[in-house]
Amino acid sequence: MIELKSPAEIERMGVTGAFVGQVLAELAKVAEPGVNLLDLEHRTRDLIKARGAQSCYWDYAPDFGNGPFRNVICLSVNDAVLHGLPHDYVLGDGDVLTMDMAVSIDGWVADAARTVIVGTPADEDVRLVRATEEALDAGIAAAHEGNRLGDVSAAIQAVADRYGYPVNTEFGGHGLGRTMHEDPHVPNRGRAGRGLKLRAGMTLALEPWFARTTDRIVFDPDGWTIRSADGSRTAHSEHTIAITEDGPKVLTLQS
Template sequence: MIELKTPAEIDRMHTTGRFVAEVLTEVGRIADVGVNLLDIEQHVRGMIAERGAESCYWDYAPSFGRGPFRNVICLSVNDAVLHGLPHDYVLRDGDVLSADIAVSIDGWVADSARTVVVGTTADEGDLRVIRATEDALEAAIDAARPGNRLGDISAAIGGVARAYGYPVNTEFGGHDLGRTMHGDIHIPNAGRAGRGLTLRPGLTLALEPWFARTTDKIVFDPDGWTIRSADGSRTAHSEHTVAITEDGPTVLTRRGQD
C-alpha cells in the first residue's frame, strides 16, 4: 500500500531527517585513520539512545541476509557498498567508507547514506565515483516532481551513470518509506523516462544511487549481508529521503555542508 503523507506528517519525517543528517555528519567527522568500525557503531548507538530514536536496522530481517541485523548503521568499506556489517576493522588512510542509516522518531522514518574518503590520501578514481553518486542523487531529486513518473527518477540516475561511464546494478535501489523503512515501491537506478507510477504530492521516497567503478555485478560476504562489487573495484553510495510536494521535491535529510 502506498501512503500519501499530509504536510504535517512530512514535517514529522523532516524532524527525523534532520537527526539522520546530524548522525551522518558526525560519522564523517569521526571516521579517521585508526578508528575501528565497531567504535563508530557504538558512537551512533549512543546518539540514537540520547535522542530517543529507534533504529530501523536492529532486528531487520528481509529475504536476503543471514539472521536479523543486529547493528544500527551500515558501514561498507572500499569494494563493499551496501549493508556492510560493522566489524573489527581499523580504518586506513585512503579507505572509502559508505555509511547508511535509517531511524524512526515518534513513528516516522528517514533514511540516508553518504560516502567519504578516510584520511588525507584520496585516489582520484574514488573521488570521481563518489561525485557520480552525488550528482546522480541531485538529478534524481530534481526529477521527483508531481506529474513525473518513477521512471523519470530512474532515468535521471542512469543518465548520470552513463555520462560518467559507470555500469548500473538495478537489484538494489530506492524505495518509498514513511511509518516503515521499506514500502512497496522499488526505484531502480536505471530505467526509462515516462514509465511507472505517477508521482503525487505526499509521496516520500528514499533515492539512493550507488555505483562500482568497473562492474554492475555484486557478491555477498559469508555474513549474508555485506554486498561488494564482484570484481573488487571500489564503490560509492549516496542517499536522501525526499518528499514530493506541490512546490516540488523537499529533501528531508539534507546535511548542512550540502
C-alpha cells in the first residue's frame, strides 16, 4: 500500500531529511586516514541523541542479517556497499567509504547515503562514485508526476550503461514515510514507460549503487555486510525525494 503525503507532511519529512544530510556532510569531513569506523558510529549516535531523533537502524531485523542491527549507521568500505556493520577498522589512504543512515523525527523518516574517498583518490574510484551520483541525479530528474516508476529505473540504468557498470536488482530504492521501508520497490534497472504511475505525494528513497565489474553480491558471515562477489570496489548514492505537482523535491540535500 502506498500512502500519499500532504504538502505539510512532506515538509515534516524535509526537516528529517535536512538533519540526515547535515550528519552525512559532517561525517564526510572527518572521514580521514586514521579514523576508526567506530568513531564515526559513536559520533553519529551523539548527533542523533542531541537532535532528539530516533535511528531507524537500531533493532532493525529483516529476513536477512544475524539478529537485530545494533548500530545507527551503515559504514561500508571498498568492496562492501550495503549494510556494512561499523567495526574496529581504521580507515586507510584511498579507502572508499559508503555512509548510509535513516532516522525518524516526530514520526517522519528520511534516508540517504553518500560515498566518499578517504585521503588520496584513485581515478577509477572517482569515476565509480561519480557514476552513482549522476545516476541518482538522472533518477530524480525522471521522477515527475505522471511518469512511470520504470522511467526512474531506466534513467538510473542508462547512466550505469554509459559508464559500463553492471546493475544489481536485488537491492534498490524504496518508498518511505512513517517507516523506513514502504512500497514501492525502486529497482536500479528497468524499462521506460512501464510500472507504477508516479503521483504527487509519493515519497521515495532512490539509491543507485554499482560495483566496478560485477552485478553479483555476497554476504559477510555477520549476515549484514553486502560485498561485490568479485571483490571489486563499490559506491552508493541515495536521496529521499518527494513527487510534487511542481516536480521532484530532494529532501536530504547535503552541503
